[in-house]
Amino acid sequence: MANKKKGRRKPPPRRKKPRSPGRPDAPKTAVRSDAAEALLRRLRTLRVLCGPDEHPADVAVCHPDATQPPDPAWAEDVDRVREALQAVAQGEDERSRQLLQALPRKSPLSPWRLLIAGLSDWYRGEQERAAAAWDRLDPQRRPGRIAAALRAGEAFQRRSERATSLDRRAALVHALRSERPALAEAEQATRQARLEDVSADQLQWFRQWQASWSSSEPELVKAIGRNLLVIARDHPDNRMVEQLASRVPGPAHDPANCLRLMKYYELFVDGEERIAAVKQRYLQQDLPACRTLSAPVKAAVASKLHYREAREVAGELQRRRNFMRFGMGRRFAQAEQELRRQAERGFRAAIEAYPAHRQAHQDRLRLLEQGPLSDPSTKAAEQAQQARVAEAMEQWASSLPEDIAPRRWLVHHYLENDRLDEATPHVEMLQRQRLTDPWGRALGWRLALFGAMSLARRKRAVGQAEAKLEEASQRWPAWLGREWLPFLQAALAWRAGEDERFAALRAEAEAAVGDFPLLRQVMLYAAARRLHLPNPQVKPLRDALSRMLAKSDGLAPHDLLKTGAFLWDLERIGALYPGYRTHAGTICEALGDELAAPEGALSAESLGPAALWLAGRRFGAESGSTRVLSLLIAQVESDPLVAAAYLREHAECRHQTKPYRHELQAFRMLQQRADAIEDPFYHHYIAELLEKTKWLDEYSDEAPRRPSPSWLDDPADLEAWFEDEENPDEDDTPCDCINCRRDRGELSDKEAEAIEEVELLEEALADEEFGPHPPEVIEMVRQMAAALGMDFDPDLADKAGPASSRRRGSRPARNSQNARSSSRK
Amino acid sequence: MSHDPPHQVLGIDPLASPAEARRRYLELVRQFPPDRAAARFREIHAAYQAFTDPLLQAETLLGGEGEPEAARPWKEIIAEAAETPPRLDVDLLLALGNPWHEPEEPEENAPGER
16 A cells, blocks of 8 residues: 555565575574683683792703703703603603603603603593602602692682682693583584584684684594584585685694695596695695604605505596597597506606505506507517516516516516526526426526527527527426427527538427427427527528418418417417517417317317417407407316416406406306316416406306396396297297397307497496596497497486596586685685 | 504504514513404504504505595584593693792682682
8 A cells, every 4th residue: 555645655564584494503602601711811821930949950841942951961851851741742652751761860850751651641540650650759849740730630629718829720720621611612513513514604613712722622623623624525615625624733744634635626627736736735845744754654655645646547547548449539549648647657756755665566567568559569669668667677676676576577578688687686586585386496497598599699609508508408397398499409500500410400309299390380480580590591481481371271270289389388488489470470360260160170179278379469460369269268168278368368458347258257167177287387377367367256157248138137038038949839030139149159250349349338338437428439339339230228328428528526616716716825 | 443543552652663663562462462352462463564564554644545534423523522631731731830939810710710
């Protein structure tokens, strides 16, 4: 209704503003108790005062900077006493006791030892023990007066008449230790605060409360502050955490809470710079200044910090490699290089900080051995990589001299590369360790064999080479065939220019091997190359071998098999077959063709040693070896060496987290039969392989292959449906979908490989730990699956994220501007 | 298992040498042998291993990489603090030993007085 008087409309009735239910109340500490105020006033005005009759030793303890102790010998004792007082105030009773052990009994400062010893007991509630020490104190000296005040404080009762000095001090002790107004204030404030929130009001309260009580209740202030820090982590305003971190004292090695801030900034997409700044402060300032950690522990802390960061970068690198592996990641190549450099830098920094950090050495080597995907597969690139790995292994061996793994690798590497002088110290070190495995016990033999190979470089030294070869012959391990030895002897004769002796020895060697022309040729060629025969002598052998392999379909199956087994023996010796880039691929393909032939001649043979060689992946035909091993699946159950080959093949392929087909089968089979293997080399080899692949033990037997099509719950149902012979009216026409054809073994090799690739990619996309993934990647995988007629899991489309990458589990960048402005302060 | 720093569990200086740590460890093992005080022995053994392995200690100091730390209930913190009265700081302790006849404060009620 309008206001008639003034011609204005009457305003509508106002409603009361509703009380907001969500806003946490500010802690109600507006009214501090009188007792608390009095206590704080007293604390503010309290001074350490010395009387004119004070013992000089006591004066020195009270005012160490102001006075010179009469006796210079006291200076050290005074420092010790003060440090001991500080230690006991911080709860380090044992340290205080040790500090005072050096105090002479007759020192004028010895009453302080009694006081501090009693103080430790008194704080722990052992009043009788404290009393036993304090009863011996001179009441006229300061330690005696302190003890008296503390004991009076324990038994304090308020009196109405005028208090004495002792009463007042007792009251002070009682108020601090029993009444504890700080605790009451904290209890009141926290009772009203919601656990899940930290507001500006609460921060204000904490600031004021901390300022009042930090010196008299340091542990309580720390505990409250730390809890607020944890709660503030989820607060949208990052200044909350930063302000709290600067106020709440952190642990002794991290007083500024740098580690906590580092974890906090990980939540930010743009947090890298801040993490780096805080990390630098911690490593260069706070950690070195910490007096309660020994130098080795500080070094280990720094090392662990670098290591964790490097490992995270290496994990990111691995995720990108999973996509690059299938030719999808030209754009990632540059990023891969940068990530690799970062990870390598991190691991190096970890090792530099604490050289005995074994895990850092191992992970660094894993990174180096992997090599960049963008590196060409050339000999030069491989050699460069090996050089980097060797350097890292040397660093590991020198940092942890008792470790066997790096030295074994270095022995193998140096012998392989004809660097005997560099191998010898490692061999000697390993021999001192008295290794019991076959490889370790054969070290002396290997040194002799490779010594002969190295000496054969010079024609003048061939005599010495023969002597070395004879030494190797004497020490030849029982688990290795000796067929190659005569070829080495023949090649040495040829190196010496003794053609007739060469021809005779060659004929003997070939007769001993039998009617296997390819094997004989390969053995002779390998011997000639390893003994550094000149090219005019080697070329005819190479050409003959190439001619043989050009007509590989004419090669006898058993000849191929034995050649494969010999190449495996070379690998066992640690002598890479010289023609691995040229001949080995052809041999592998030819062997594969033979195995694939229906009712082939090799079906009943033990293919173990050749299979182990095929699994080595030391040559370019990697896809060839995979194909060959897939043909040996039928023998996985029956032949432990084929099972070992299958495991070896996939042991290094850890770009997926589930087992390959039949990998688990091979693992279980070897587990059962490992102990029964009598050959000492294979017994040890398989034990090591099982140890390396023990992660497979966690998987169930249902894991080996991916699940059936979504309309079936259980893979077994599919088989049961087709096997239902009781109902002849059922349509017997087999399903022609790709999964059913795979189950029936009707897929071609190419189809099988393509399916495996897509399954691998889908697994990487589905992994909950990583992602989100770029949408273009998901679309590409969907198209690949569609081309093969495979179902694409629609849930995977939900894993798409923005095109740029984010930190794992990160939230959107928040308050970046605020953070920048606060960081400028 | 104890969450105290290893040197505190063993009762040694944090900067003690490995030989001192071992001596103390053997002393404690004699006091708390595994057959008579299994839990305490395990604690001492773990503390000794951590103390002599700087990397283990470092791992403890840096905290785990797993789930972020959860906030504790305030009641729990207050109750825990209530069980342990604070230790007095050095200056306050020394001031408790001021000569009895020195004037310490104005003639107002001291804490505890009405």
